[in-house]
Amino acid sequence: MTETLDGPRLAPASGGPARQLVIFLHGYGADGNDLIGLGREWQHLLPDAAFVSPHAPEPCGMAPMGRQWFALTRLDPDEYWAGVRHAAPALDAFIDAELDRHGLDDSRLALVGFSQGTMMSLHVGLRRARPAAGILGYSGALAGPEHLDAEIAARPPVLLVHGDRDEVIPVAALQIAAQTLGRAEVPVQWHVSHGVGHGIAPDGLALGGQFLGEVFAVPAGRP
Structure with missing residues (x-):
């Protein structure tokens, strides 16, 4: 049985119906409350967007108050690959339900992940039948890069x-992901925040908001 996900939501700041949907996927040991604040930071850029940040389906083995998309016993590529495959059905079902809730399709969807949530965003977003508007990943990795060519659908x-200075997932993971995506003909951009560890710095936050505005074709300077 597929786990039913839920988490905090923000309605469009415009007060009208949602024209875009942004789904945040948190990192290991956190929960949906960890990233929903990014929606408040970006509401002025995306006033017609609905934001939702689901809690991952499992209690976290290493942080009992937090959640995990999949278990981690070590920073191991095989564990990442098994984990994203295990968690994908629940996330896909949640995405479908949220799009249906707002009467939107994948072209009006953006996935925004942090750390383990970035792994989930890339895994699911590149395998859905229809492409999302965009995927934004912070401090994460591409799980199973060797499998992408055979499975990519979007x-x-x-x-x-x-x-x-990321001490959890080294910055080399960005380079591996960007190179793999580029070879798969995915339009990929990347940015390294200097002097920053495993987190989101102001420059990354600003670039993320700009990216979402571009993929959703929101007019620049819109209040």
């Missing part, structure tokens, strides 16, 4: 942002 624009 090529939405991707922006990857990473700190050069």
Whole structure:
């Protein structure tokens, strides 16, 4: 049985119906409350967007108050690959339900992930039948890069942002992901935040908001 996900939501700041949907996917040991604040930061850029940040389906083994998309016993590529495959059906079902809730299709969807949530965003977003408007990944990695060519179904624009002092997922993961996506003909951009560890710095936050405005074709300077 597929786990039913839920989490905090923000309605469009415009007060009208949603014209875009942004789904945040949090990192290991956090929950949906960890990223929903990014929606408040970006509401002025995307006044017609609905934001939702689901709690991952499992209690976190290493942080009992938090959640996990999949278990981690070590920073191991095989564990990443098994984990994203295990968690994908629940996330796909949640995406479908949220799009249906707002009467939108994948072309009006953006996935925004952090760390383990970036792994989920890239895994699911590149395998859906129709491409999303975009995928924004912070401090994450592409799980199972060797499997992408055989499984890719969609090529939405991707922006990857990473700190050069990340002590959890080294910045080299960004380069591997960007190179793999580029070879798969996915339009990918990337940015390294200097002096930043495993987190989101102001420059990455600003670039992320700009990226979402571009993929959703929101007029620049719109209040």
